[in-house]
Amino acid sequence: MIAEKKKKLSVTESPSHFDNLERMSVEELITNINKEDANVHSAVQRALPQIKELVERIIKRMEQGGRVFYLGAGTSGRLGVLDASELPPTFGVPDNMVIGLIAGGDRALRQAVESAEDDANKAWKELCEYKVDELDTVIGIAASGTTPYVIGGIEHARKNGLLTGCITCNPNSQVAAVTEFPIEAIVGPEFVTGSTRLKAGTAQKMILNMITTTIMIKLGRVKGNKMVNMQLTNRKLVDRGARMIMEELKLNYESAKELLLTHGSVKQAIDAYKK
Template sequence: MAFQKITESESLYNHLEKMSVGELLENINREDQKVALAVQRAIPQIEQLVTALIDRMKRGGRIFYLGAGTSGRLGVLDASEIPPTYGMPNTIVIGLIAGGDTALRNPVESAEDDWIKGWNELQAYQIDKDDTVIGIAASGTTPYVIGALQEARKQGILTASISCNPDSPMAAAAEIAIEAIVGPEFVTGSTRMKSGTAQKMILNMITSSVMIKLGRVKGNRMVNMQLTNQKLVDRGVRMLMEELKLDNEQAKHLLLLHGSVKKAIDAYHKE
């Protein structure tokens, strides 16, 4: 199949400025409903990646996300949520964005067009064969990402890609190609919309599944979450009250003493 840049194709809607607010919202929502189905069709490839990640991370491997613009920001976001949600160090899932941290809030001109910058940044982390590089680009054509994937693959490092165009150059560079073909954007070419939503869903699926299989969840609870605010302390207390049949005061004392729900449960059972 020849490469098609569906992400840049004409919107199915026209004269957006003439629509009422209600019409705009209904039509955006109508398009968003297509996203979950597109992601569903990519589950076999997502499963292949997650299965490989579990084994590699048990050996000490890390996940590196690379992207530019919206895609890069989504990778950094997903990586940044792993420590508070699952109590993992911030060195396990790492998000890199073309242009560095400045690009999280402001565009950095031409940063994504550098073919060697992504790989150079990966080398600063002493990347090795237990690690995995996941490129994220709605178009599947970002040089910053493709160059890094190509070099990582040459070095025997597992590579994967998440894109929203079929048979893209980025997919060709990756060992595992995840393609969520969501169709034209509501605003032509605005890949922060459906494409971004699809990428966020896939990232959620990847890291949530990996963390569950690495034992960071018990039942359906985030037992390793960091207690960084009162809401999370209260949530942890409720978990302990339910799990260990303690009263509120006992559960809170145990939680604050040990610093996490999992550690509190383990300590309780050792007593």
């Protein structure tokens, strides 16, 4: 009876609403996957109050020099590393402001690392290497909410005074129970039973986008609706930056581009020109 109750609570492991997938045509498969994906938006929308509560607290800490650490395994871990790695080029921030840690280390980004997620003490050991303190935030990402690597990391972080949040797709999960500010996006059973790289992964990605984009905007890394601090890592971004400067300062393209390359970012170029 106990095992049966736990199974009912584990939404991410519940049977798909669809069966006999191998008999479906390509059109039927992609149509039905799309139908399931439509549930993700409403699930994330229901979680907005939880997201707001966590983000507001993170911003206060980051304004004082705090950092954000993601903890995850498998798909969840990869999504955390992805989100963290995109912030420096997009917003021109240091790569140690938001850090993604994945069970099994960098090798786990490309291939499964056996049993890495089962060590409940590993995440805290990794966090300690960064000399974390009470200004830092740890966000556990676990679709099932049962990953020992994530749960252990959150428990240790909370005991040591760090702000803790989590993103999970199961209600009443183990990780939510040990987290101060849990975010629960209940997207329902996956199209392929238990494959949380699908709807759960999409929901997690959407929430990570919300969290860090909001933080970066409130920390002054965006002006109007423009990425004025983006790194100029390729010709496309140089071109985009030059056009931002053209629009803002009413310069011709060549003058705007020269100003951009001289000062290294849209914001610095505009500030220098206006002085």
